[in-house]
Structures are given as C-alpha cells and as structure tokens.
Amino acid sequence: MNVIDLSWWQLALTSSLVLALAACTHIAHLGIGKSLLIAAARTAIQLALVGMVLEALFAVGSLHWVALMGLVMLLLAGREVMARQKYRLRGGWSFGIGTLSMFISAFSVTVLTLVVIIGPSPWYEPQYAIPLLGMLLGNTMTGVALGLDRLTESARRSRDIIENRLMLGETWTQACGDFRREAMRAGLMPIINSMAAAGIVSLPGMMTGQILAGSPPALAVKYQILIMFTVAGGTGFGTFAAVAICSRRLFDRRERLRMDRLSN
Amino acid sequence: MASKLHLNRVAIGALEDINLTLAPGEIVCLSGASGAGKSRLLRAIADLESHGGEIRLGEQEQSSIPGHQWRRAVMMVPAESAWWFDTVGEHLDKPMSKALRTLGFSEETSDWPVARLSSGEKQRLALVRALSREPQVLLLDEPTANLDDETTRRAEEWLQSLIREHHQPVLWVAHREDQIRRVARRHFRIEGSQLVERELRE
Numbered sequence: 001m002n003v004i005d006l007s008w009w010q011l012a013l014t015s016s017l018v019l020a021l022a023a024c025t026h027i028a029h030l031g032i033g034k035s036l037l038i039a040a041a042r043t044a045i046q047l048a049l050v051g052m053v054l055e056a057l058f059a060v061g062s063l064h065w066v067a068l069m070g071l072v073m074l075l076l077a078g079r080e081v082m083a084r085q086k087y088r089l090r091g092g093w094s095f096g097i098g099t100l101s102m103f104i105s106a107f108s109v110t111v112l113t114l115v116v117i118i119g120p121s122p123w124y125e126p127q128y129a130i131p132l133l134g135m136l137l138g139n140t141m142t143g144v145a146l147g148l149d150r151l152t153e154s155a156r157r158s159r160d161i162i163e164n165r166l167m168l169g170e171t172w173t174q175a176c177g178d179f180r181r182e183a184m185r186a187g188l189m190p191i192i193n194s195m196a197a198a199g200i201v202s203l204p205g206m207m208t209g210q211i212l213a214g215s216p217p218a219l220a221v222k223y224q225i226l227i228m229f230t231v232a233g234g235t236g237f238g239t240f241a242a243v244a245i246c247s248r249r250l251f252d253r254r255e256r257l258r259m260d261r262l263s264n
Numbered sequence: 265m266a267s268k269l270h271l272n273r274v275a276i277g278a279l280e281d282i283n284l285t286l287a288p289g290e291i292v293c294l295s296g297a298s299g300a301g302k303s304r305l306l307r308a309i310a311d312l313e314s315h316g317g318e319i320r321l322g323e324q325e326q327s328s329i330p331g332h333q334w335r336r337a338v339m340m341v342p343a344e345s346a347w348w349f350d351t352v353g354e355h356l357d358k359p360m361s362k363a364l365r366t367l368g369f370s371e372e373t374s375d376w377p378v379a380r381l382s383s384g385e386k387q388r389l390a391l392v393r394a395l396s397r398e399p400q401v402l403l404l405d406e407p408t409a410n411l412d413d414e415t416t417r418r419a420e421e422w423l424q425s426l427i428r429e430h431h432q433p434v435l436w437v438a439h440r441e442d443q444i445r446r447v448a449r450r451h452f453r454i455e456g457s458q459l460v461e462r463e464l465r466e
Contacts, residue, residue, distance in 0.1 A: 160346040161348050163346075166331075166335060167310060167341070168339065168393070168394065168397060169332055169333070169339065169397060169399075172331075172332070254311055254327070255330065256311070256313065256331065257312075
C-alpha cells in the first residue's frame with residue numbers, strides 16, 4: 001500500500017479554506033463566523049487527541065483499555081442524545097434511556113460483528129473494535145435522539161388526543177401507539193435514506209477514507225456494506241428500545257399521562 | 265349492572281374531604297367559579313390525576329383494577345374533545361344511527377371528515393362517541409357549552425332518556441341555572457374547599 005503521508009503544514013494550508021469561509025460569513029453578516037471557527041478548531045483538536053489515544057490503545061491492545069474506551073464513548077454519546085432533545089425526561093431518565101438503549105444495541109451488534117463476522121484475533125483487537133463501535137454509536141445516537149425527540153415533542157403537542165383516548169378507556173399503548181410508531185419511523189429514516197443513496201448520491205465517508213488510505217476499492221466497498229447493515233441493525237433496535245422505554249415512562253402505573261415528568 | 269359511585273374523603277387541588285354518592289340514573293350537577301376545581305375533580309374520578317381518598321363504583325375500588333378498565337366504566341367527556349382518525353365513524357365503537365338522528369345528524373355523518381366539524385358538532389359527537397362505548401358512569405364537563413338553545417334542549421332530552429334507560433350515575437358540570445333546573449336531581453356548588461348542596465327551585 002502506498003499512501004502519501006500528510007504533514008501538519010499541509011493540513012494548515014487546508015485550514016485557509018475555513019478561514020476564507022469565515023471571512024465571507026463575516027462580510028455577509030451571517031453571525032456564525034465565530035461558531036464556524038470554534039467548530040473547526042474543535043475538529044482539529046479533538047481528532048488529534050483521539051489519534052493519540054488510538055495510537056496508544058493500538059500499542060497496548062488489552063481488553064481493559066478497549067472496554068474503558070468503549071465506555072467513555074458510550075457515556076459521551078448518551079450525553080449527546082440528552083442534549084439534542086428539546087423536552088427531556090427529568091431525573092436522569094433521559095440520559096439513562098439513551099445510554100441504555102445504545103448499550104443494548106450498539107454494543108451487542110459490535111460484539112456480534114467482531115466475533116461472528118470479522119473474527120480478528122483477539123476478538124477485541126482495537127483496530128477493528130474501536131472504529132466499528134464508533135460508527136455504530138455515532139449512527140445509533142442520531143436515531144435514538146431523533147426518535148426520543150419526536151416522541152416527547154408529539155406527546156406535548158398531542159396531549160389532548162392522548163388524554164381523550166385514555167378517557168375513552170384505551171390502554172396507554174393504544175393511546176400513544178400512533179406517536180410511538182411515528183417516533184420509531186423518525187429514528188429509522190436517516191439510515192434508510194443513506195442506504196438507499198449509498199454509492200449513487202454520495203460515496204460514504206468511511207469507504208472514501210479507506211480508499212484514500214490505500215485499501216483496494218473492492219475491499220473498502222465490502223467493509224462499507226458491512227458497516228451499513230450493522231448500523232441499520234444497531235440504529236433500528238436502539239431506537240425501538242429507547243422509544244419503548246421512554247413512552248412507558250410518560251405514563252404511570254395507573255396509565256395516566258405524566259407530562260410533569262418532562263422538562264421544558 | 266348499574267352501580268352507585270362513591271366518593272369518600274376525596275382530596276384534589278384545593279378540594280378537601282369530598283364525600284358524595286351518586287345513585288344509578290341520578291344526574292348530579294356541579295357548578296363553581298372557573299378555576300374552582302370542577303374539571304380536576306372529574307379528572308380525579310376518571311383516575312387521570314392522583315388524589316387522596318377513596319373512589320368506588322359499587323364494590324369496586326378505583327385502584328383495584330387497571331386504569332384503562334376503570335376509565336372504560338367511569339367515562340369522562342372533556343369540555344374540548346380531541347379527534348384523531350380521519351372520519352367521525354372511525355371514532356365510534358358501534359353504529360349510533362339513532363343517537364346521531366336524535367342529535368340532528370344523519371347516517372352520512374359517520375363518513376364526515378373530522379377536520380370539517382364545527383365546535384358544536386364536535387361537542388355533540390363527543391357525547392355519541394363516549395356512549396358508543398357503553399360506560400357505566402358519565403362525567404360530563406360542560407357538555408352543551410358550544411350549543412345553541414334548541415340543540416342544547418335536544419341534547420339534554422336525549423341524555424336524560426338514555427340515562428333513564430341505562431341507569432348510569434351522571435356528574436354534570438354546568439353553569440346555566442336553567443339547565444341545572446331542567447336536568448339535575450341534586451346540585452352542588454364548589455365553595456372554597458367544599459361542595460355545598462344548593463336547593464333546586466322549580
């Protein structure tokens with residue numbers, strides 16, 4: 001494999017693009033120049049740090065450190081899910097539901113893929129485990145966050161409908177069934193869209209990265225398909241779990257709608 | 265089939281120590297200033313809000329059966345009804361042609377899109393919808409607030425005849441004195457934290 005090495009001064013040159021863009025947004029009074037620059041700086045710093053962590057992790061390669069890394073990634077994803085919701089469950093439930101459903105789906109799909117399909121040795125080989133988990137968590141996070149946000153939003157918007165259905169003697173699952181289905185669909189749409197468009201509209205980022213880094217395109221494509229399928233599974237099951245637990249939590253033991261459990 | 269509804273030392277919001285028994289087929293009217301807690305009391309009886317005290321239907325204690333089963337028997341019709349399917353008919357548990365005709369509708373009303381219903385139509389149809397589920401107790405929150413005088417009278421007579429036939433106890437939140445005189449066997453007014461019985465003048 002012959003990869004042209006990138007040096008830091010070459011990256012600094014590409015940053016001039018971002019600087020030029022920031023100057024343009026400033027001239028156009030868009031008011032986002034500052035957040036653009038901060039985001040660009042965060043990209044550089046965060047990725048450089050992750051690179052260092054990964055280098056160290058690959059060198060050590062023990063299960064403990066891989067598991068610790070996985071845990072940190074999971075908790076950060078849980079926090080992100082919580083931050084992306086407009087109305088969230090009080091008392092740590094929002095964070096807990098996001099984290100638990102991502103743990104159930106993303107972790108089990110990752111382990112399953114590593115052990116049954118890719119089969120590196122040892123199975124937790126960080127070169128495979130960490131990127132796979134990262135892709136899964138990143139996408140599952142989007143699905144879970146979208147699903148939960150849609151659910152809590154429609155519970156607030158359609159409170160009258162849910163309560164009127166309860167008054168007519170419907171169970172809590174009947175009363176919020178439409179909204180649960182809508183929320184699950186919302187969580188699944190992005191991955192369905194990106195699977196449908198893969199290779200036609202866009203070349204997926206991971207595959208592009210592999211090809212740039214010197215992998216033969218045929219192999220990169222196989223890995224991309226693997227990732228797409230595992231991401232679909234992880235996102236789907238994660239969204240199902242999150243929406244199911246969250247909707248249960250919106251009702252109490254007497255099947256009353258408990259909007260007081262949502263923050264505003 | 266028909267049972268008494270008992271409220272025993274019920275407390276919700278500003279209301280305290282509410283004791284009330286509704287006999288089968290009895291319409292009890294409830295009035296009070298806005299914000300006095302009429303709707304909340306109905307919600308507590310329908311088990312949509314937690315409350316103190318005990319509520320029973322016959323021998324059955326509210327908390328002894330699942331919430332949805334209780335509400336299927338003790339049914340509240342809110343002041344503002346909500347609609348979720350496309351047509352009126354999809355909301356009904358069984359065809360209600362006689363009820364629809366009595367309230368000034370026709371057979372075709374079942375196919376009407378709910379998006380085009382006026383507030384008065386919604387109010388009458390919400391009553392039909394609730395009664396299509398054959399509840400054992402009715403909790404009505406200003407069920408004729410959006411109706412003109414003639415339609416109000418028709419709805420009252422229809423409800424009264426149904427209640428004579430099926431003997432449900434009814435708790436009816438009403439404002440207008442003339443309506444209370446026409447429909448109620450007893451009338452209570454919320455004053456502070458208590459229900460005070462009012463005399464019904466002819």
